[in-house]
Amino acid sequence: MAIDFTLSEDQRKVQLLARDFAVNVLAPVVRAADAEPDPLKAFQMTKPAYVEAYKRGIAFGMLPKEYGGGGLTNVELILAAEEICAVDPGFACTVLVNGLALLPVWYWGNEEQKKRVMSAATSDSSGEWIAGYAASEPPGQPGGTANFDAPLPHPVGIGVIARRDGDSFVLNGRKYWPCNVGGWDGQGANINLVVVRTDPDKGGTEGLSAVLVERGTPGVTYNIIDSFGHRLTPNSEIIFEDARIPAENLVEGTYGNGDLLINRNFAWSGPVAGIAAVGVARAAYEAALKWAKTYTAGAPHPMIHFQNVGYVLGDVAARIEACRYFCWKAAHYIDGHDYHGELIGAMNKTFCTETLFDSVYKCMQVVGVNSADKKHMFEKYLREAAIFPIYDGGNFGMQRRRVHGVLASPTFNPRALMDDEFVEFTKEMETIDTITEVNRPMLSQA
Numbered sequence: 001m002a003i004d005f006t007l008s009e010d011q012r013k014v015q016l017l018a019r020d021f022a023v024n025v026l027a028p029v030v031r032a033a034d035a036e037p038d039p040l041k042a043f044q045m046t047k048p049a050y051v052e053a054y055k056r057g058i059a060f061g062m063l064p065k066e067y068g069g070g071g072l073t074n075v076e077l078i079l080a081a082e083e084i085c086a087v088d089p090g091f092a093c094t095v096l097v098n099g100l101a102l103l104p105v106w107y108w109g110n111e112e113q114k115k116r117v118m119s120a121a122t123s124d125s126s127g128e129w130i131a132g133y134a135a136s137e138p139p140g141q142p143g144g145t146a147n148f149d150a151p152l153p154h155p156v157g158i159g160v161i162a163r164r165d166g167d168s169f170v171l172n173g174r175k176y177w178p179c180n181v182g183g184w185d186g187q188g189a190n191i192n193l194v195v196v197r198t199d200p201d202k203g204g205t206e207g208l209s210a211v212l213v214e215r216g217t218p219g220v221t222y223n224i225i226d227s228f229g230h231r232l233t234p235n236s237e238i239i240f241e242d243a244r245i246p247a248e249n250l251v252e253g254t255y256g257n258g259d260l261l262i263n264r265n266f267a268w269s270g271p272v273a274g275i276a277a278v279g280v281a282r283a284a285y286e287a288a289l290k291w292a293k294t295y296t297a298g299a300p301h302p303m304i305h306f307q308n309v310g311y312v313l314g315d316v317a318a319r320i321e322a323c324r325y326f327c328w329k330a331a332h333y334i335d336g337h338d339y340h341g342e343l344i345g346a347m348n349k350t351f352c353t354e355t356l357f358d359s360v361y362k363c364m365q366v367v368g369v370n371s372a373d374k375k376h377m378f379e380k381y382l383r384e385a386a387i388f389p390i391y392d393g394g395n396f397g398m399q400r401r402r403v404h405g406v407l408a409s410p411t412f413n414p415r416a417l418m419d420d421e422f423v424e425f426t427k428e429m430e431t432i433d434t435i436t437e438v439n440r441p442m443l444s445q446a
Contacts, residue, residue: 005328011076015079018079018080018083022083025049033045034088034090034232046232049091060121061080062098062103063102063122067115067118068123074334075332075335081276087283089280090231090232093230093276096272097178099269100133102121103265106118109253113251121191124190130183130184130190131189131190132178132183132189133193134194135175135262136178137158138174149204149205157204157205158258159197160173160240162198167247168244168247169196171220171242171243172243174237177391178238183215183222186236187216189215190215194213195209195261196211197209198255198256209255214245214249220240221239229383262393262398264425266392266398267344268334269345269392270347270348270399271331271345273349274323274330274353277352277356278327280384281316281323281359284360284364284381291303291367295367312365313363320359323351323355326348327352329348340425343403343425346403350395350399353395354389354395356388357385357389364382401434404432406429409429
């Protein structure tokens with residue numbers, strides 16, 4: 001058969017190994033870590049689980065075997081991710097960001113960079129090696145990453161400047177929200193991939209590149225952000241103050257094309273975010289179903305026998321199945337098209353995260369007011385689900401803009417995804433529906 005939803009032996013093995021890790025290693029630490037008010041301490045409480053994930057090949061399973069990684073396909077990656085996200089999507093996000101930081105080195109780095117960085121990531125005897133990816137920046141006027149591809153001149157969009165000075169780049173500016181960048185102690189990950197403006201005279205999507213910032217670089221400080229969801233992955237502010245890095249840390253193939261790196265990264269992470277929403281919704285659905293089969297609400301039989309409860313849970317189950325297979329399709333497409341999937345990745349991420357956020361809330365409605373009791377997990381499921389549509393390239397902005405840009409192209413074939421055709425993403429597809437000029441507000445006449 002051309003289409004077969006039966007997992008191969010290798011795929012099933014990946015799924016079961018991830019399930020065993022999630023249930024027996026990760027789950028025992030999640031409740032206490034999630035309840036810890038200090039975000040850095042909460043993250044540090046997951047460190048033993050991360051070290052075990054490293055030893056089992058999970059932490060860098062997405063990297064090619066040639067450089068010591070697990071060599072997982074994207075389909076295998078999301079099979080594993082669903083199992084981990086059903087227990088805690090924040091921890092899974094930590095692992096995801098390792099890929100967002102290092103896969104671009106594989107795509108665009110020179111051989112020295114690949115061996116130096118990826119081999120270090122996969123050969124750490126402590127199992128603590130971690131990488132960060134920094135694109136997002138603070139909101140501001142007129143800056144901010146949400147409009148990073150607006151064609152207005154600097155300072156709109158990416159504002160961290162990397163000025164060439166001899167054999168170095170000197171970085172100044174701030175990043176806000178990137179994961180993993182602060183490392184286990186808030187003093188820096190082993191390495192961070194940072195999208196910067198290497199040509200300060202250009203704005204919008206022009207003059208962007210990616211550089212590698214190593215732990216201990218002078219002039220770099222980190223402030224941990226306290227967020228309401230995904231508490232077991234660390235978000236940080238980074239402040240660069242005349243931070244000097246070697247020019248050889250510029251990822252060669254990204255020079256002037258940092259915008260395309262951002263879009264390709266979000267393409268790869270689209271089905272991972274989608275399957276994370278599947279995992280959380282699955283956990284909420286299974287908990288609500290168990291509740292409905294045991295709780296009577298004073299009736300002569302359990303709630304599951306009431307029409308509304310059965311219909312709502314049936315709809316939730318259908319949505320989970322539909323989103324799961326859409327994620328499989330997106331991951332399969334990315335596997336088959338050289339890790340490109342800018343269109344399908346964005347479609348997958350927006351559809352699954354928004355569809356399943358509503359499903360988690362419907363599970364809470366089935367359980368009723370008891371779902372607000374923290375001795376159950378529903379409040380955590382809701383907090384986690386609320387993060388999905390607004391992180392990893394917000395759905396109201398970067399994700400839908402990417403879809404819009406492709407659809408508006410004169411060369412777009414509306415049956416391309418159905419026919420498994422490669423859909424190229426170009427600079428010409430960026431900047432659509434962004435603000436192209438600034439008008440001063442009219443003063444009211446008194």
